[in-house]
Amino acid sequence: MPSLTDTFTLSNDVEIPKIGFGTWQIPDGPDAYDSVAAALKAGYRHIDTARAYGNEASVARAIRDSGIPRDEIFVTTKLPAEIKDHDEALASFETTMSALEMDYVDLYLIHAPWPWTDMGSDHRTGNQAVWKALEGIHASGRARSIGISNFTVDDIESLMETATVTPHVNQIRWYVGYTQDETTAYCQQKGILVEGYSPLATGAILDSADLAGIAAKYGKSVAQLCIRYLLEKDVLPLPKTTSAKRAAENADVDFEISADDLAALDALTDPTA
Numbered sequence: 001m002p003s004l005t006d007t008f009t010l011s012n013d014v015e016i017p018k019i020g021f022g023t024w025q026i027p028d029g030p031d032a033y034d035s036v037a038a039a040l041k042a043g044y045r046h047i048d049t050a051r052a053y054g055n056e057a058s059v060a061r062a063i064r065d066s067g068i069p070r071d072e073i074f075v076t077t078k079l080p081a082e083i084k085d086h087d088e089a090l091a092s093f094e095t096t097m098s099a100l101e102m103d104y105v106d107l108y109l110i111h112a113p114w115p116w117t118d119m120g121s122d123h124r125t126g127n128q129a130v131w132k133a134l135e136g137i138h139a140s141g142r143a144r145s146i147g148i149s150n151f152t153v154d155d156i157e158s159l160m161e162t163a164t165v166t167p168h169v170n171q172i173r174w175y176v177g178y179t180q181d182e183t184t185a186y187c188q189q190k191g192i193l194v195e196g197y198s199p200l201a202t203g204a205i206l207d208s209a210d211l212a213g214i215a216a217k218y219g220k221s222v223a224q225l226c227i228r229y230l231l232e233k234d235v236l237p238l239p240k241t242t243s244a245k246r247a248a249e250n251a252d253v254d255f256e257i258s259a260d261d262l263a264a265l266d267a268l269t270d271p272t273a
């Protein structure tokens with residue numbers, strides 16, 4: 001399907017497939033292995049994991065066993081949000097690379113600007129130190145691209161005070177009704193690709209009657225409409241599913257949402273609020 005092979009081009013000229021397969025909350029072992037294997041079989045060539053998901057080893061094994069050449073699959077993983085020290089970041093990257101058994105990752109992200117137990121707390125100096133570690137990893141060639149996740153404009157501006165590499169990506173929560181307009185506009189203007197995580201609001205958006213009405217006009221499911229909405233906004237969707245059937249459905253999004261329907265979607269409020 002074209003949406004699976006089409007790419008965005010990052011500011012460093014690295015190509016990234018337009019739809020990524022999310023793996024949060026898929027347990028390590030057969031669940032993660034089978035989900036990623038099914039996604040690759042369905043044509044996905046971009047897999048998103050994280051050290052914090054605990055499933056890097058199974059995700060990587062499914063990638064290896066697929067027989068697809070490594071350079072045809074885009075692999076993202078993330079530095080745990082709790083690590084805000086340069087040397088600890090380097091050590092965590094080594095742990096990740098041992099779990100993945102790969103020579104390089106395509107994208108390495110700081111998972112969040114703050115530990116999950118203290119969201120919103122100020123770690124600007126720690127993030128600057130950790131970013132230096134990621135810049136070193138990038139220079140070594142072991143991460144083709146580097147980026148951030150859950151960063152606001154303020155967080156990015158603090159990082160840029162000492163950065164020599166502008167993040168290639170900011171991965172943020174993004175779905176119909178939750179579009180983070182300020183951060184999105186800022187990143188797009190600076191050439192930072194916005195990746196949208198939880199494009200289905202972790203499932204909470206799927207029974208919206210408003211969305212069902214619009215999706216029906218196109219003969220598409222609510223999930224397909226939601227994923228297409230991100231693509232219409234040049235935001236890279238990262239849907240997750242443990243179902244092979246839904247993985248294929250989520251990638252079958254080669255249709256165009258009309259300007260009127262886009263405006264209607266823009267006007268919806270967060271269905272999970």
Ligand SMILES: NC(=O)c1ccc[n+]([C@@H]2O[C@H](COP(=O)([O-])OP(=O)(O)OC[C@H]3O[C@@H](n4cnc5c(N)ncnc54)[C@H](OP(=O)(O)O)[C@@H]3O)[C@@H](O)[C@H]2O)c1
Pocket residue numbers: 021022023024025048049111112149150171172196197198199200201202203206221223224238239240241242243246247249250
């Ligand atoms: N950087 C971060 O801080 C961060 C945070 C959250 C997520 N993420 C990334 O973004 C990815 C996606 O976000 P997410 O996991 O929150 O969820 P999501 O993709 O918004 O939604 C997943 C949920 O929707 C269901 N689903 C998927 N496709 C469906 C379909 N076609 N029809 C009906 N139900 C469907 C799934 O159930 P089944 O599995 O049963 O199909 C699951 O319950 C994550 O896996 C992760 O890679 C990153």
